[in-house]
Amino acid sequence: MNQDSLTNMLSMGDHGVYVWIVVVVLFVILGSTIILLNRKIRQVKKEINEER
Amino acid sequence: MKLIEAKNISYKINDRNILNNISFVINYGELVKISGDNGSGKTTILKIIIGLTKQTKGELMNHNEDKVCFLGHKNNLKNYLSIRENLLIQGLKLDSYNLDLLEKFNLRKHIDNSVGTLSFGQQKKLSLVRVLNSDEKILILDEPFVGLDQNSKEFLKNFMEAKVNENKTIIFTSHIDFEDDYREIKINE
Amino acid sequence: MIKKFFHQFASPKSYFAIANKFVKPFLVFFFLLYISALAWGLFFTPPDAVQGDSYRIIYMHVPASFMAQILFAVMAITSAVFLIWKLKLAAYVSKSIAPIGAIVTFFALFSGSIWGIPTWGTWWQWDARITSTLILLIMYLGLISLHASFENKEKADKFFSVLVLIGVVNIPIIKKSVDWWSTLHQSASITLTSKPAIDPVMLYPLMFSIVSFIGLIFGLVILSSQNEILKREKYKSWIKNI
Amino acid sequence: MNSSILFIEIYKLFKRRRAWVGPVLVFLLIIISFPLTLDINSDNPPQIYLSFIWISTLLVTMLGTELIFSEDFEDGTLEQYAVNNQLIEIVFYKILVHWVLIGIPLAFVAFLFTLSLDISIHISSITLLCLVISNLIFINFFSLGNALSLKKGSILGLLITIPFLIPVLIVLGKMTTSALLGLSLMGHLSLLVGVMILVASFIPFIISFILRTHLE
Numbered sequence: 001m002n003q004d005s006l007t008n009m010l011s012m013g014d015h016g017v018y019v020w021i022v023v024v025v026l027f028v029i030l031g032s033t034i035i036l037l038n039r040k041i042r043q044v045k046k047e048i049n050e051e052r
Numbered sequence: 053m054k055l056i057e058a059k060n061i062s063y064k065i066n067d068r069n070i071l072n073n074i075s076f077v078i079n080y081g082e083l084v085k086i087s088g089d090n091g092s093g094k095t096t097i098l099k100i101i102i103g104l105t106k107q108t109k110g111e112l113m114n115h116n117e118d119k120v121c122f123l124g125h126k127n128n129l130k131n132y133l134s135i136r137e138n139l140l141i142q143g144l145k146l147d148s149y150n151l152d153l154l155e156k157f158n159l160r161k162h163i164d165n166s167v168g169t170l171s172f173g174q175q176k177k178l179s180l181v182r183v184l185n186s187d188e189k190i191l192i193l194d195e196p197f198v199g200l201d202q203n204s205k206e207f208l209k210n211f212m213e214a215k216v217n218e219n220k221t222i223i224f225t226s227h228i229d230f231e232d233d234y235r236e237i238k239i240n241e
Numbered sequence: 242m243i244k245k246f247f248h249q250f251a252s253p254k255s256y257f258a259i260a261n262k263f264v265k266p267f268l269v270f271f272f273l274l275y276i277s278a279l280a281w282g283l284f285f286t287p288p289d290a291v292q293g294d295s296y297r298i299i300y301m302h303v304p305a306s307f308m309a310q311i312l313f314a315v316m317a318i319t320s321a322v323f324l325i326w327k328l329k330l331a332a333y334v335s336k337s338i339a340p341i342g343a344i345v346t347f348f349a350l351f352s353g354s355i356w357g358i359p360t361w362g363t364w365w366q367w368d369a370r371i372t373s374t375l376i377l378l379i380m381y382l383g384l385i386s387l388h389a390s391f392e393n394k395e396k397a398d399k400f401f402s403v404l405v406l407i408g409v410v411n412i413p414i415i416k417k418s419v420d421w422w423s424t425l426h427q428s429a430s431i432t433l434t435s436k437p438a439i440d441p442v443m444l445y446p447l448m449f450s451i452v453s454f455i456g457l458i459f460g461l462v463i464l465s466s467q468n469e470i471l472k473r474e475k476y477k478s479w480i481k482n483i
Numbered sequence: 484m485n486s487s488i489l490f491i492e493i494y495k496l497f498k499r500r501r502a503w504v505g506p507v508l509v510f511l512l513i514i515i516s517f518p519l520t521l522d523i524n525s526d527n528p529p530q531i532y533l534s535f536i537w538i539s540t541l542l543v544t545m546l547g548t549e550l551i552f553s554e555d556f557e558d559g560t561l562e563q564y565a566v567n568n569q570l571i572e573i574v575f576y577k578i579l580v581h582w583v584l585i586g587i588p589l590a591f592v593a594f595l596f597t598l599s600l601d602i603s604i605h606i607s608s609i610t611l612l613c614l615v616i617s618n619l620i621f622i623n624f625f626s627l628g629n630a631l632s633l634k635k636g637s638i639l640g641l642l643i644t645i646p647f648l649i650p651v652l653i654v655l656g657k658m659t660t661s662a663l664l665g666l667s668l669m670g671h672l673s674l675l676v677g678v679m680i681l682v683a684s685f686i687p688f689i690i691s692f693i694l695r696t697h698l699e
Contacts, residue, residue, distance in 0.1 A: 015292075018358060019283065019297045022355050022356075029347075033344060037461070037465055040468050041471060044468065044471040044472055048471070048475060048480055051475075066392075104562070124559050124562050126557070128562075129558060132499055133498060141494065376646045386639055386642060403631075407647070417650075418650035421657065
C-alpha cells in the first residue's frame with residue numbers, strides 16, 4: 001500500500017471531513033463518559049472509605 | 053380492646069433510619085401522646101397509623117375501619133377565602149356551637165376577613181375548629197398545641213379529655229409536657 | 242417464587258460484585274470490537290453509488306439511533322419490574338440508563354445532522370425520524386431532571402418509573418403521528434429509507450457495528466449503574482467491604 | 484359521587500380569580516397582539532393563525548393549570564382528601580372544573596378571534612370544537628406534569644409533558660389543513676375524541692397514584 005492510496009482511503013473523497021467529524025465526536029463522547037463515570041465511582045468509594 | 057398494634061416498625065428515607073424498630077399497642081378509648089425530639093419520626097408514626105405512609109419493615113395491625121379525624125402540620129386553610137368560607141368548604145355549619153367557638157378563640161369579629169390576614173396562632177385555632185366538630189371515633193392530631201395561647205390550650209385539653217370519656221381514642225404528638233392523664237409512647241432511641 | 246429469586250440473585254450487592262468483576266474486560270472487548278467494525282466500514286467497503294463516502298456515517302448513526310430506542314425499552318422493562326416487585330436494583334438500573342440514553346440520542350441527532358449537510362444540503366430537516374428522535378431526547382432530559390429534582394430518592398424512583406412507562410406507550414404514538422405529519426409537509430425530501438435495499442457489502446459491517454455498539458453501550462450502562470448503586474447504598478453495611 | 488366536593492372545587496377556583504380569569508385574559512392579549520406583528524395588507528394564510536391558536540392555547544392552558552394540585556398540596560387539603568380516600572374523585576373534579584372554567588372559555592375566545600379572520604364559519608366552529616376537546620387532553624397532561632413536578636416549578640412540568648402533547652398538536656395541524664382543503668374531518672375528529680376519552684379516563688388514576696406517593 002503506497003502513501004497515496006492511504007491518503008485517499010483516509011480522506012474518503014470530498015466528504016471525508018464529515019465522516020471524521022462524527023468519528024471524533026463519537027469517541028470524545030464515549031471516552032469522556034467512561035472517564036467521568038470512573039472518576040465518580042472512585043470518588044464515592046473514597047467517601048465511603050473515609051466514613052468507615 | 054386493641055385498636056392499633058405495631059411490631060418492630062422501621063422507616064427509612066434514602067437508606068437513613070427515621071424510625072428504628074418501634075413497637076407499641078394502642079387500645080380503644082385511650083389518650084395517647086407520642087413524644088420525642090425533633091426529627092425523631094413522630095409525624096411519620098402518625099402517617100403510618102392512618103395509612104398515608106407504609107413502613108419499610110415491620111408489621112402494623114389496624115383494627116379500625118371507620119373514618120378518622122386527622123390534623124396535620126399544615127393548617128388546611130385557603131388564604132384567599134374568609135373564615136366563614138373556609139369553615140363552609142370544610143363542611144362545617146355556622147351554628148351556635150361554632151360561633152361560640154369563634155367567640156372563644158377571638159375570631160368572630162374577623163369572620164369575613166380573609167384567612168391570609170390572620171396570624172399564625174389565629175390560623176392554628178381556626179384549623180382546630182374542624183377537630184372540635186369531629187364526631188369520628190378516632191382523632192389523630194399532629195402537634196395540636198403548637199402556636200396556641202394558654203386559654204386555647206386549656207380548652208383543647210378539656211375537649212380531649214371529654215372525648216376520651218366518651219370512649220373516643222385520641223393519638224397526638226407533642227414535645228411539650230403537661231400534667232395530665234395520658235399514656236406516653238416515647239420514640240427516642 | 243419469582244420474588245424470592247429476585248431478592249437472592251438480583252440484590253444490589255451481588256449485582257455489584259459481578260459487575261465489578263466483569264465490567265472492565267466487557268467494555269474493553271466491545272470497544273475494540275466496535276473499532277474494528279468501524280474500521281471495516283470506513284476503509285474496506287466501497288463508496289455508495291448515490292452518496293459517495295459520506296454514507297459511511299451510517300456505521301455510527303444507525304447503531305446510535307437503534308440504541309436510543311432500545312435503551313428506552315430496557316428502561317421501561319426495569320421500571321415495570323421495580324413498580325411490580327419493588328426491586329430496588331431495577332430502579333437503580335432504570336435511573337442509570339437515562340443519562341446514557343440521552344447521550345446516545347444526542348449523538349444520533351448530531352451524526353444525523355452532520356450527515357444531512359452533504360446529502361440534503363442542510364444540517365436540519367423536519368424529517369419524521371429526526372423529529373421523533375428529538376422528542377425522544379426531550380423525554381430523556383425530562384426523566385433526568387425529574388429524578389434530580391427530588392431529595393427523597395425512593396419517591397423519585399417511583400415517579401421516574403411511572404413516567405417511563407407512560408413514555409414508552411407514547412413513543413410509537415409519536416412515531417406514527419410524526420410520520421403522518423411529515424407525509425404532508427415533507428413529501429419531496431430524501432428519506433434514508435426510500436433507497437433500495439442495502440448492499441450486503443455494506444450490510445455486514447453495519448450489522449457488525451450495531452452488535453458491537455450494543456455491547457459497548459450496555460457496558461456504559463453497567464458502569465453507570467455501579468455509580469448509582471454506590472451513591473444510593475452508601476449507608477448499607479455491605480458496601481464497606483468493597 | 485360527591486357533589487359537595489365538586490361544588491367546593493368550583494368555588495375555590497372561582498374565588499381565585501387570578502388563576503381563572505388570568506389565563507383567559509393573557510390569551511386574549513396574546514391573540515390581540517398577534518395580528519399586529521403581521522403585515523395586514525398581504526394575504527396571510529389562515530393556517531398561520533390557526534396554528535398560532537393551537538400553540539398559544541397550549542401554553543395558556545399550562546399557565547392555568549400551574550396550581551392545580553400544588554396549592555392544595557401546600558396547605559394540606561390534599562392530605563385530608565387522601566385520609567378520607569377521596570383522592571381519585573378530587574383529581575377527576577379538579578380536571579373537570581379547570582376544563583369548564585379555563586379550557587372552554589379559551590376555546591370561545593379563540594372562536595371569536597377566528598370569526599374576525601377571512602375563513603368560513605364552518606372552519607371557525609370546527610376550531611371551537613377541536614379546542615374544547617383538545618383542551619381537556621392538554622389539561623389532563625399538564626395536571627400530570629403538575630403532579631409530578633409538585634413544588635418544582637412549571638418548566639419541569641412542561642419538559643415532561645410536551646412529548647405527550649406533540650401528537651395532539653400534529654392531529655390538530657392535520658385537521659386544519661384538511662379543513663382548509665374542504666376534506667371530511669370525521670376521521671380526525673373521532674381520533675381526537677377517542678384520545679380524549681382514553682386520556683381523561685386513565686391519566687387521573689396515574690395522577691392520584693403520584694399524589695399519594697407525594698403525601699407519603
